[in-house]
Amino acid sequence: MRLATYNVEWFDYLFDDRARLWDDGGRSGREGVTRHEQTQALGRVFRAIDADAVMVVEAPDGRRGRHDGSEALAGFARRFGLRAREVLTGFPSGSQQEIALLFDPDVLAAFHDPQDGDPPRFDGTFRVDLDSDGLPEPVTWSKPPLEVAVRTVRNRELRLIGVHAKSKAPHGARSEAQVRRIAIENRRKQLAQCVWLRARVERHLAAGDPLIVMGDFNDGPGLDEYEKLFGRSGVEIVLGENGVRLHDPHAARVLSGRTAAAPATARFRIPPDGHWLSALLDYIMISPDLMAAQPRWRIWHPFDNPACWEDEDLRSALLHASDHFPVTLDIDL
Numbered sequence: 001m002r003l004a005t006y007n008v009e010w011f012d013y014l015f016d017d018r019a020r021l022w023d024d025g026g027r028s029g030r031e032g033v034t035r036h037e038q039t040q041a042l043g044r045v046f047r048a049i050d051a052d053a054v055m056v057v058e059a060p061d062g063r064r065g066r067h068d069g070s071e072a073l074a075g076f077a078r079r080f081g082l083r084a085r086e087v088l089t090g091f092p093s094g095s096q097q098e099i100a101l102l103f104d105p106d107v108l109a110a111f112h113d114p115q116d117g118d119p120p121r122f123d124g125t126f127r128v129d130l131d132s133d134g135l136p137e138p139v140t141w142s143k144p145p146l147e148v149a150v151r152t153v154r155n156r157e158l159r160l161i162g163v164h165a166k167s168k169a170p171h172g173a174r175s176e177a178q179v180r181r182i183a184i185e186n187r188r189k190q191l192a193q194c195v196w197l198r199a200r201v202e203r204h205l206a207a208g209d210p211l212i213v214m215g216d217f218n219d220g221p222g223l224d225e226y227e228k229l230f231g232r233s234g235v236e237i238v239l240g241e242n243g244v245r246l247h248d249p250h251a252a253r254v255l256s257g258r259t260a261a262a263p264a265t266a267r268f269r270i271p272p273d274g275h276w277l278s279a280l281l282d283y284i285m286i287s288p289d290l291m292a293a294q295p296r297w298r299i300w301h302p303f304d305n306p307a308c309w310e311d312e313d314l315r316s317a318l319l320h321a322s323d324h325f326p327v328t329l330d331i332d333l
Contacts, residue, residue, distance in 0.1 A: 001107065001152065001333045004049050005162070005214040005282055007057035007266070007324035012069075012096045014039050015060055019072040021079060031269075033320050041320035043080035048314050049300060049326050052107045054084055055146070055162040057216045057282075057324075059100035061093075069098050077102060088112055090146040090162075091123040099146040099162045099215065106153075110160075113149035119199040122147070126196040130188050139192040142166070145215075147200075152333045158290075159204055163197065163215030165234060166190040190219055194234035204287070205244045211287040213238060213246060216324065218281055239285060246285035249297050250327075254280060265299050268323040284329045293332045300326040 010029020014021055021039055028038040046054070060072035070087040077085040088101040090112045103110050114121045122144035127136035146162035166189045197213070204211045219234040232241070236255070239246045250263040264278035286295060302308050302318040302325070309315055318325055 001053075002049070002051045002328055002330050003053050003055075003160075003212065003214070003284065004051040004326050004328045005055040005057065005216070005284055006045075006049075006326040007164075007216045007282060007322060008042060009058060009322040009324065010096075011042075011056070011058050012061045012072075014042075015072040015075075019060070019069075019075060021072075021076065030320070030323070037320050041317040042076070042322075044314060044317035045300070045321045045326065046077075046082055046084075047080055048311075048317075049328055051084055051328060053101055053103035053110070053150075053160075054326075055160070055214045056100045056102055057097070057162070057164045059089070059098040061096040061098055069100065073100055073102055083107075086110075088146070088148060090114065090148075091121075091144040093143040093164075095142055097143060097164065099143060099164055101146060101148055101160070101162060108153065109151045111149045112147065113159075114147045115200060115203070119196055119203075122196075122200075126192070126199075128192050128195050130192055130195075137192070139189065139196060141193060141196075145197065145200075154333065156210075156333050158210035158212065158333070161197070161200070161211070161213045161215075163213060163217060165193050165197075165215075165217045165219060167218045190217075190234050191232075191237065194219075194237040198238050198240065201238060201240070201246065202243070208289075209287070210290050211246070212290070212329070213285040214283065214327075214329075216282050235283065244288060246287060247291060248283045248285045250280055250299065251283055251285070261304075263299055264301060264304065265327055266324045282324055282327050284327055286329070286331075290331065294330075296330045298328045298330075300328065 013029040060069040148160040265282035302315040
């Protein structure tokens with residue numbers, strides 16, 4: 001079975017008010033890429049990865065009534081003849097960026113199954129003290145994680161959690177002082193969300209649930225200088241600092257020490273000069289019991305993965321489709 005996580009930059013912009021693909025020469029949400037170019041590139045990428053289930057981050061929006069996000073994503077799957085053609089969504093986000101599972105119903109059954117109690121559901125409020133003042137602060141998700149109960153054709157049951165954690169980018173800052181203040185505030189919220197998520201992970205591990213946590217964490221070990229203020233990254237928190245740990249080989253590679261060839265899942269321009277930044281932001285973390293199921297990870301990076309580089313059409317499609325690249329997990333389930 002192949003599972004994937006893929007952050008599609010402004011997927012929502014490719015659909016009209018009736019959930020139909022524009023697929024024309026109009027501007028997409030990607031700089032310098034038309035809606036037709038991004039649509040065709042995404043079709044090429046989704047067909048190439050040919051996954052049984054894809055956790056789509058920044059999936060089309062269905063909250064505002066402009067169009068139905070699930071209908072849009074299902075229409076995209078029909079247009080390009082994807083096996084993964086049914087759509088599962090969870091709690092709506094407060095933005096145009098949803099989390100959705102696109103899956104092949106002939107291979108697995110998937111159900112939205114949010115957990116309540118301690119910690120609370122991801123559409124609720126969690127309290128955690130991150131500034132060491134002894135006063136827990138309320139934390140919410142603008143994009144609540146998607147909790148999925150899965151049953152495979154072999155009657156194997158497992159849990160998936162799709163994630164789009166808080167961005168740490170200091171949007172709206174107009175001075176160096178504002179950049180620092182907003183960046184620290186955003187990192188604090190991102191870490192709080194990861195503490196909340198880790199609490200849910202520990203609950204599943206204690207219950208013996210096979211678990212896969214996948215998505216865009218907007219974070220990674222050693223990614224920026226603000227991490228030093230808190231002594232850890234959100235990814236390290238979710239993987240587990242004590243007790244039972246989740247495993248992701250790309251995160252483990254970075255955590256093992258400095259490397260000249262650090263893995264990356266995203267490539268985008270940053271101000272003020274617009275130079276390219278590569279970063280490891282997207283992960284597929286699995287519980288220890290799943291390590292016996294012959295897991296194999298792959299980042300579909302157009303420059304770093306030989307097969308992607310050698311296929312000129314796929315390489316171009318990956319660059320046009322999104323500022324993130326898919327991550328896949330092949331596993332015997």
